[in-house]
Amino acid sequence: MRSELFSAExxxxxxxxxxxxxxxSKMLKIRLNGEAMARVGSMVAYQGHVQFQALGSGGLGKFLKQKLTGEGVPLMKLTGQGDVFLADFAKDVHVIDLEPGDALSINGSSVLAFDPTLQYDIRMVGGTGMAASGLFNCIFTGYGRIAxxxxxAPVVLSVDAPTYVDPQAIVCWSANLQTGYHRAEQFGLGTLLGRRTGEAFTMSFAGQGFVVVQPSEEPPVAGSGQQEQSGGLGSLFS
Structure with missing residues (x-):
């Protein structure tokens, strides 16, 4: 049988x-020899002897935080020996190595898988507070890999100057950055007449680090119970 389908790539x-x-670019492979954590429903194929265990948000504390904030990662634990292939609606996949001292703030909806040596918690993003109705994100720390x-294809912005990003396009950032919110749209006669730019608010970043921005804006989702589909940032500035 012959086809370009069977090419080496x-x-x-x-x-x-x-x-x-x-x-x-769209699929992650985990050579499993022990345990790994993955997003619920992300497995597209596997070979070998692998067991899948649903974990909810990863513990009672995270379950309660997810219910209260709408942020979190619906998890399953992979156990055994074999090859597991993961994907999420043909999105681009990127692997990041975290080392001791690193901390990554990320939308729960953008997490595909991570090593069990990493720890994560759901925390309020500093500088947003009540003005943004409480902005929550997942913070990953420890030593290991996260997909x-x-x-x-995203852009990785180096925050060496004041940086402002549409909150619905943010994927993740260095957790050591100082964050806040910024009114991007100027109030004037046009606003009174209903003319809007569609960019009323942006998130601000300062310090030394990076921000990852995707070329797509997550649609606002009403109701915290549905926010796990769009992440903790998606509906805050609508």
Missing amino acids: NLEKESAQPGMRLQN ITTKG
Whole structure:
């Protein structure tokens, strides 16, 4: 049988060492030898002896925070030996290595998988407070790898000057950055007449670090119970 489908770029990427690697730009491969954490429903194929256990948000404390804030990661634990392939609606997949001292703030909706050596918590984003109805995000720390997704090829902004980003396009950022919110749209006669730019608020970043922005804005979702589909940022500035 012959087809371009069977070209080398589409064949399974072999890996001798356990852990995460990109199968392609849309799919993650985990060479499992023990445990890994993944987003519920993200498995598209596996080979070997693998068990899947639903964990909710990853514990009672995170479950309660998720219910209160609408932010979090619906998790399943992968256990066993084999190859597991993960994807999320053909979004682009990126792998980040975290080292001791690193901290990553990320929308729960952008988390695909992570090593069990990483810890995460749901925290309020500093500088937003009641003005943004309480902005919450997931903070990952520890040593290990995390796979994240973006809708399209992202831009990584180096925050070496005051930086402002549409909150519905933010994927993640260095958790050491100082954050706040900024009224981007100027109030005037046009606003009174109903003419709006569609950019009423932005998130501000200062310090030394990076912000990852995707070329797609998450649509606002009404109701905290549905926010896990769009992440903690998606409906805050609508």
